[in-house]
Amino acid sequence: MKLLLVLPNSIFNKIQQLIESGKYASSSDFFIAAVENQLLLETTLSKGTDVVLPDTDTITSEKTREDIVKRFVLKPGKELIKTVATPLPEQLLYPGSDSENDLFLWGQINRIFPMKVGLRILANLLAEKNEQYIELDEFTEKAVELAKLVRSRLMAETLQITGKKDSLWSGLPSEDSDKSASRYKMQFLAYLRKDGIIEGGLGRLKFVNLKREENRKTHIGITEKGLEFCVLENPILDAGVYNSGSLSEEGRQFYLRHISSEVPGETRAFVDVLSLLKEGKNSQSSLNRELRKIWPKNWSGAVINTQRNGTVSRLAELSLMEKIKNGIEVEYRISKTGIDFLAKGTK
């Protein structure tokens, strides 16, 4: 949508100076950042702060908002957190399945970073309450509110620094959509099905465990592996670096080691896609065609597409492959790290 805006010369000149100094790529970028900041402020103020911190009064400034985000997404003290047991196979296997090799992550989980944010929030809540488990609803509500703030901040920072829309915030819930909040909770975080099976990325990756208490309330705790991944340095959350990817090298290596030993379904998906890339199946259509032969026969074309897309996005985030734009088409290419992972994963 295009808007016609009348500005006093004094304001216009100041904006021009900021653009010329390189802080913004264009006047559009300046206005988008300004509007997003104002909308964020309005939304947060209208909701009050009861969902965030017990000792925070009213969010009245950018600095206060920053403090809240920092307090819940910065590295928690590892020694302050009591971990829980890793989920057992029977908490993960669907009726009729007997092998974790077939447990693919749902394709709509297309980023690891949103789960990292969720883990940070969970760990900080556990540390603050000095508990091993907390109520799932309490965690997910707070995670959604804070993840929205992280997303808004990330959008504004990325626009300022790179001058273009990057997708580092992909997967995090947006301020203006309950649907995206629901998606974040159900797909990236965790929940417990009625039959006791754990769903959601954090659960399927064994970074958290869930249990239903006698009062039927579900509780969530962080596993040892979840805590290890959680406290690893993150360029965005800990250093405010927005141009080196969403995970640190250490974080990427940990994730790969973890899935290799604990999450065979994710390893299988990675190995399947990387093997095909190595064989030269570099386009979306050729990948889909080949994956259809080796992935579950009951998956429709749309499901193959969803699963391929999610796997490719996570692989790219981990630097195991890259996407190269050729005009309007994209070529997938395995990286050196991808080849190394494949060598280890297929041994």
Added chain:
DNA sequence: GGCCTCTTGCGTGTTTCGTC
């Protein structure tokens, strides 16, 4: 203007819950 890719909102069938 049209095409391709990717993200994410929505539709639909199934299951669970509450009430009578």
Added chain:
DNA sequence: GACGAAACACGCAAGAGGCC
């Protein structure tokens, strides 16, 4: 036990963004 309502689980496809 029957029924309707609500919640859940899964999967599809609309639409935004980028490019020619």
